[in-house]
Amino acid sequence: MIFPDAFLPYLEPAVDFPTFLIQLLNGVQYGLLLFLIASGLTLIFGIMGIINLAHGSFYMLGAYLAFSLTEGLGSLWLALPAGIVLSVLFGLALEWLVIQRLYARDHLYQVLLTYGLILVFEELRSILWGDDVHGVKVPELLAASISLTDNLNYPVYRLAMSGVCLVLALGLWWVLRRTKLGMIIRAGSVNRDMVQSLGIDITLIYRIVFAAGLALAAFAGMLAAPTSSVFPGMGNQVLIICFVVVVIGGIGSVQGAMIGAILIGLVDTFGKVLTLEVAGFQLLPQLSGVTVYLMMAVILLWRPEGLFGSRGR
Amino acid sequence: MDEREPMLRTEGLSKHFGGLAAVREVALACRVEELHAVIGPNGAGKTTLINLLSGDLAPTAGRILVAGKDVTGLPAHRISRLGVGRSYQKTNIFLPFTGFENCRLSAQSRLQPSMRFFAPAHAHAPTRAAAERALAMAGLEGRAGVVAAALSHGEQRQLEIAMTLATAPRLLLLDEPLAGMGAEESARIVELLKRLRAEHAILLVEHDMDAVFAVADTLTVMVDGAVLATGSPDAIRANRAVQEAYLGSNEADIVSK
Amino acid sequence: MSAAAPGRRAPVAGVAVLLVCLAALLLMPLGVDKFYVQLVTKMMIMAVFAMSLDLLIGFTGLVSFGHAAYFGVAGYVLAYAAPQYQAASLWVSLPLAMAVSGLLALVIGLFVLRTSGVYFIMVTLAFAQMLYFVFHDTKLAGGTDGVYIYVRPDAALGEWAGGWKPFDLENFVHLYYVVLVLLVLTWIFLRRVIDSPFGRVIAGIKVNEPRMRSLGYATFRYKLASFVIAGTLAGMAGYFAAAQFGFVNPDMLGWHLSGSAIMMVILGGMGTLGGAALGAFMMMLLELLFQGLTKHWQLLMGGSIVGVALLLPHGLLGTVAAWWGRRVAAKDSERTDG
Incomplete structure (x- = not known):
């Protein structure tokens, strides 16, 4: 019954330093990208109490926006700001139309509704953009590579991506910790009524948080578009990995999302390049898709509420 | 003493x-x-x-x-x-269940073995009797069939005590x-x-x-x-x-x- | 609960409706052609799957978003158990498939039941996805492409019965009736479990788990038992789904199926076994209807799911039962007034 595959990727163990460095950079970059998506997911849950399965669709939306806007406007530099504006508007509209009806509802219905939204978005994507795989060109300014050794190069665009993600992460930290809006947001996640009694319009805060979370995910999609291709179903893969990030980090915790995302970025990347054989069975990289879930399982045994989660949620 | x-x-x-x-x-x-x-x-x-x-x-x-x-x-x-049976300061009962079922479920916790999958729960006479006794002790015998959510605040307090008693x-x-x-x-x-x-x-x-x-x-x-x-x-x-x-x-x- | 005062007469009506449905299902293969018999077979298999999930969502209060894992794994067990171009014995492979699914639910349950609420939803999804990748990324069973099961399981009994074959699953009418019997047996089994002391405990856990603990119940064990029962029954459904389609692939464990199953449970009315079964039938009818209308039928399906979540939280049966309850209550108050 078992059909042996003729093709089985076999990679040398990453032992030499330049390869190790490249994989490290890749892992961190992937982790930072995951953080952008997962931070929105965890904020939307922590502050609004909404579990949003459709969050991966926003990542996909960003990638497709990057594709179309780059075609239309001629450059990714123009496409990025335009895409951000469009996704914020989309977030505000979606919150107003649908999401705000979920605040008082049980998680079960949030799950069901946002699952329905995934199908809707996926099909709208198919109607608007078709089912082909697209690519987005890396802007010329960043198209170069840095050579590490004679035959190993690292693309500048990936470095720039990591840089942008880091700046955004710091910005997010600053907004949440140092601004009045951030203070209100954090207070609102602990005690909704208290914030409301201060005369602050909590519905407006929710709308802002939702739109910002959506825009973060979409922006991640735009950034990723030139490195990965733009393809149907790309949001769903990312969504489930982001759930793992949030579970590991602790729901509602932005620091947790950062730690979880970097951990997963590294584990996933190195899981794909290391070779591990046990008793003649090749476990890695064949089972590399499973490593991050195994890590989640271990963390669940140790801290069921996640690394930075509070007990009893 | x-x-x-x-x-x-x-x-x-x-x-x-x-x-x-x-x-x-x-x-x-x-x-x-x-x-x-x-x-x-x-x-x-x-x-x-x-x-x-x-x-x-x-x-x-x-x-x-x-x-x-x-x-x-x-x-x-x-x-x-x-x-050890405890009652709560803030009423902590099963609101969708009847007063009787609240107490029956409490009494059932003393069954050995505790996992029983087949015989209908309501047919088990000893737990029924324990539940009825507990309800009567707390003064709720006439209200057994009422859903807990529909009981008055005072009655819910009584039910809280009855449930505790039902665990013997x-x-x-x-x-x-x-x-x-x-x-x-x-x-x-x-x-x-x-x-x-x-x-x-x-x-x-x-x-x-x-x-x-x-x-x-x-x-x-x-x-x-x-x-x-x-x-x-x-x-x-x-x-x-x-x-x-x-x-x-x-x-x-x-x-x- | 069945003792809820105003709904006393609703169960009578419910039983009547159930008997009518059963009669219709019994007679159906006599009057329609193969396509519809096979369609209803598929619907009944999904109904078993939905009822098993309802035990978790509707009766224990555990929102599992990874229920397809137990369904799909059983399908793979059948694929493994069947030598190529030969039939596996039904009497060996079915219990084996259910045992593997149940064991898997036991192991995964030990992890996921350490969490609750939103964590539980995410973690069940993540574990199911892990299994999906096991079958998707490795050559264990055909990878992405899946595996064909060329011959359906063989129902012949052993030597002791002279190799007697009570039914032939290759015959679509036989398969239909076998699945119908399993549907009825599953319903009876779950009904009994729900009315048993165990069933009352999980109902209590759904309403107020901390209080159950202070009453002396080790709630974790009960939740785990419920999780394993649900997983085993999902395995039975998955086994027959694989036998009927003659094909398994990783999508059988995928999260779209898990999501659809939640939709079935809520659409029909969670916490009522009949509702879950009805939901499975309705969901597949909707799918058929939408597929006939447009190639972008998922848009309509997604829209329907959003609509059900917003407008029909108690599902079809729940809404009808509430209406019936109000009617009976109104009649009762008329009588006491007069």
Whole structure:
């Protein structure tokens, strides 16, 4: 019954330093990208109490926006700001139309509704953009590579991506910790009524948080578009990995999302390049898709509420 | 009193929440045929104490012994199965179920073995009988078929007690059972407590001072998480420290509560 | 609960409706052609799957978003058990498939039941996805492409019965009736479990788990038992799904199927076994209807799911039962007034 595959990727163990460095950079970059998506997911849950399965669709939306806007406007530099504006508007509209009806509802219905939204978005994507795989060109300014050794190069665009993600992460930290809006947001996640009694319009805060979370995910999609291709179903893969990030980090915790995302970025990347054989069975990289879930399982045994989660949620 | 090992004994029981000591070094004992009331101002740590004894919270330090067995740190369900029944200050019942089903489910917790998959639950006569007995004791026999959510506030309080009784406990931990009850129901529950004392050890936290001094054999006064004094009602009434800290300054306030 | 006062007469009507449905299902293969018999077979298999999930969502209060894992794994067990171009024995492979699914639910349950609420939803999804990748990324069973099961399981009994074959699953009418019997048996089994002391405990856990603990119930064990029962039954459904389609692939464990199953349970009315079954039928009818209308039928399906979540939280049966309850209550008050 078992059909042996003729093709089985076999990679040398990453032992030499330049390869190790490249994989490290890749892992961190992937982790930072995951953080952008997962931070929105965890904020939307922590502050609004909404579990949003459709969050991966926003990542996909960003990638497709990057594709179309780059075609239309001629450059990714123009496409990025335009895409951000469009996704914020989309977030505000979606919150107003649908999401705000979920605040008082049980998680079960949030799950069901946002699952329905995934199908809707996926099909709208198919109607608007078709089912082909697209690519987005890396802007010329960043198209170069840095050579590490004679035959190993690292693309500048990936470095720039990591840089942008880091700046955004710091910005997010600053907004949440140092601004009045951030203070209100954090207070609102602990005690909704208290914030409301201060005369602050909590519905407006929710709308802002939702739109910002959506825009973060979409922006991640735009950034990723030139490195990965733009393809149907790309949001769903990312969504489930982001759930793992949030579970590991602790729901509602932005620091947790950062730690979880970097951990997963590294584990996933190195899981794909290391070779591990046990008793003649090749476990890695064949089972590399499973490593991050195994890590989640271990963390669940140790801290069921996640690394930075509070007990009893 | 007597030399037997008490039903409940604590040694140096403490609970800290972060830096805050909610319960400090509490040592108390409660025997069968004894009603031991714990009183004290709001925030004295009485409910936290009950939560520690029932296993709903794990203590930071100290020991809890039930009938001589060390139960410190055991989960709530294990402590319950050792014959410890508790009622909650904030009504904690199964609102969608009838009063009868609330008590039947409570009584069913004593079944051995506990996992039974096939015979219908409602056909098990002993649990039905235990549930009916508990309902009657708490004065709810006429309201058994009513969904708990539709009961009055006072009736829900009675149901809370009935559920605790339905688990056939030897040690009762009652957290303000009279709160929110009318005068008639209160009197009824006080009578019930007097009857239960014959076969149970009862630890009672209560704000109704008239009731407390009417039924308690022993009183423990807690202030700021620590025991201020323990003794008979007369001794407590006469205790200078208690008068100063609690009774003396504003007696009318406590008695009316 | 069945003892809820105003709904006393609703169960009578419910039983009547159930008997009518059963009669219709019994007679159906006599009057329609193969396509519809096979369609209803598929619907009944999904109904078993939905009922097993309802045990978790509707009766225990555990929102599992990874229920397809137990369904799909059983399908793979059948694929493994069947030598190529030969039939596996039904009497060996079915219990094996259910046991593997149940065991898997036991192991995964030990992890996921340490969490609750939203964590539970995410973690069940993540574990199911892990299994999806096991089958998707490795050559264990055809990878992405899946595996064909060329011959359906063989129902022949052993030597002791002279190799007697009570039914032939290759015959679509036989398969239909076998699945119908399993549907009825599953319903009876779950009904009994729900009315048993165990069933009352999980109902109590759904309403107020901390209080169940303080009453002396080790709630974790009960939740785990419920999780394993649900997983085993999902395995039975998955086994027959694989046998009927003659094909398994990783999508059988995928999260779209898990999501659809939640939709079935809620659409029909969670916490009522009949509702879950009805939901499975309705969901597949909707799928068929939408597929006939447009190639972008998922848009309509997604829209329907959003609509059900917003407008029909108690599902079809729940809404009808509430209406019936109000009607009976109104009649009762008329009578006492008069």
